[in-house]
Amino acid sequence: MEVDEVPPIIDDCDTIPAKKQALSKEQKQTLAEEKKAQGNEYYKRKEYKLACDLYSHAIDMCPECAALYGNRCAAKMMLNRYEEALQDARQSTKLDQTFVKGHLREGKCHLALGNANAAVRSYTIVLQLDQNNQEAKKEAEVAQNSQKYETEADSDFDKKDYRKALYCMDRCINLSPACLKYKIRRAEALALLKRYQEAQEQANDILQRERMNADALYVRGLCLYYQGNVDKAFQHFQQVLKLAPDHDKARHVYKKAKLLTTKKQEGNEKFRCGLWQSAYDLYTEALNIDSHNIFTNSKLYCNRANVSTKLKKLDEAIEDCTKAIALDNNYQKAFHRRAKCYMETEKYEEAVRDYEAILKRDTTHENRRLLSDAKLELKKSKRKDYYKLLGVTKMATSQEIKKAYRKSALVHHPDRHCNATEEDKKQEEIKFKECGEAYSVLSDSHKKECYDNGQDLDGGGCGMDIDPDTIFRSFFGGAGGFPFSDFEAPSSGGHGYHYGHPPGGHGGFPGYAFNFQNI
Numbered sequence: 001m002e003v004d005e006v007p008p009i010i011d012d013c014d015t016i017p018a019k020k021q022a023l024s025k026e027q028k029q030t031l032a033e034e035k036k037a038q039g040n041e042y043y044k045r046k047e048y049k050l051a052c053d054l055y056s057h058a059i060d061m062c063p064e065c066a067a068l069y070g071n072r073c074a075a076k077m078m079l080n081r082y083e084e085a086l087q088d089a090r091q092s093t094k095l096d097q098t099f100v101k102g103h104l105r106e107g108k109c110h111l112a113l114g115n116a117n118a119a120v121r122s123y124t125i126v127l128q129l130d131q132n133n134q135e136a137k138k139e140a141e142v143a144q145n146s147q148k149y150e151t152e153a154d155s156d157f158d159k160k161d162y163r164k165a166l167y168c169m170d171r172c173i174n175l176s177p178a179c180l181k182y183k184i185r186r187a188e189a190l191a192l193l194k195r196y197q198e199a200q201e202q203a204n205d206i207l208q209r210e211r212m213n214a215d216a217l218y219v220r221g222l223c224l225y226y227q228g229n230v231d232k233a234f235q236h237f238q239q240v241l242k243l244a245p246d247h248d249k250a251r252h253v254y255k256k257a258k259l260l261t262t263k264k265q266e267g268n269e270k271f272r273c274g275l276w277q278s279a280y281d282l283y284t285e286a287l288n289i290d291s292h293n294i295f296t297n298s299k300l301y302c303n304r305a306n307v308s309t310k311l312k313k314l315d316e317a318i319e320d321c322t323k324a325i326a327l328d329n330n331y332q333k334a335f336h337r338r339a340k341c342y343m344e345t346e347k348y349e350e351a352v353r354d355y356e357a358i359l360k361r362d363t364t365h366e367n368r369r370l371l372s373d374a375k376l377e378l379k380k381s382k383r384k385d386y387y388k389l390l391g392v393t394k395m396a397t398s399q400e401i402k403k404a405y406r407k408s409a410l411v412h413h414p415d416r417h418c419n420a421t422e423e424d425k426k427q428e429e430i431k432f433k434e435c436g437e438a439y440s441v442l443s444d445s446h447k448k449e450c451y452d453n454g455q456d457l458d459g460g461g462c463g464m465d466i467d468p469d470t471i472f473r474s475f476f477g478g479a480g481g482f483p484f485s486d487f488e489a490p491s492s493g494g495h496g497y498h499y500g501h502p503p504g505g506h507g508g509f510p511g512y513a514f515n516f517q518n519i
Helices: 025-044 048-061 066-078 082-095 100-112 116-129 134-158 162-175 180-192 196-209 214-226 230-243 248-272 276-287 294-310 314-327 332-344 348-361 365-381 386-390 398-412 422-442 445-453 468-480
Strands: 497-499
Touching: 025 048, 025 066, 048 066, 066 082, 066 100, 082 100, 100 116, 100 134, 116 134, 134 162, 134 180, 162 180, 180 196, 180 214, 196 214, 214 230, 214 248, 230 248, 248 276, 248 294, 276 294, 294 314, 294 332, 314 332, 332 348, 332 365, 348 365, 386 398, 386 422, 398 422, 422 445
Parallel strands: none
Antiparallel strands: none
């Protein structure tokens, strides 16, 4: 940026300090010329602070010279002191309304400070004075682009398209590097994009220059709130509202933050009192308050999952844990809770994956044990499930196991399916053998313990190589056996097979009828 040659000074110098009033006009002009010339040399050497001081001395000699204010304006602009430079530019055009460089520098200051509309007005005046001024044409186009980006950013914020808003603010800052307004809006966009560290750094840079900048304090409070530091966030919002009582954004977020905190605390209290459904409803209300607060919402999803486990809604609990993890991938409690639900719903592969993720972040002995247990259950799940074969739970009593075996054995015994297709016969024979195998293990306390502990997976076996017919005969026929050859075919109009007394009057259950068709 070039500085101006100062014309001969003929202005009235009544405002010069008293100690300089003794100098004649010619002496003042000479001194001002010397200071101006020295300032120009320092400006050329990019020593703008010294140049600025020398221009100030020259202005003291002749405060009515527009060009001197223009030179000092140029030096202050190079020092990024745009607000002070703007004052000098305005003073220069006030003293000389035809001072083209003064209007041009005023436009540059407006643009640097983010006031694109005022910049366009200044450049318009320049072009009225000098219609061929190429610099003014170029700068006017830049100002118009800045207007366009600022307008687009306003629209993007309204549409919650914060990525596009950030892009527009970056363009605006490139055009107006000293504009705090653009920098604050950029920081706000970063916060809403969950880039909290960058947003706080931007806000802190502004606060180092202006400690009481309400907008920068608001952005920093917003970051603290979204990062879960609610108490400090409240302090920031309260301070903002003291500095700027009409700060709508701060008031709105402060209100949401207090409501969110209240609902969460109420939900926690209902949970402690064992009021599961009330706690669930309160956590749900809290989740609908602020979708941007990912860390608090992650905890709320995990809390609601805990309630769902109490309500025996394990699938819903798993779904909420998954949502919590999606918001915070380092949330160990959500991983633990989901893994436990997977274990309870016998989704062992998923449980193993979660426990592996947990162990990767926290290599404690307990986490190793949980992973080992999940892997064992996964191996056990891939073998025959004797409990499912008999249709009983793992807590079934011996009597319940006997009853279940009796029912399954009668349903799947091959003699019942003698008229079925060959394929169906094979399937029923397999099922019959599996029922016998299941009963042989679950009816024996030692074998059952081995099976439950997974010892059969290590090659120890549980003594399961038993003839299913032998089990069936022993179960139904006692010491004399239970030969199916003694079944009578169904009589006309009958509904099943009837057991007849074997020779010798022993074995089986005298007079007992097995109606296979109606089992």
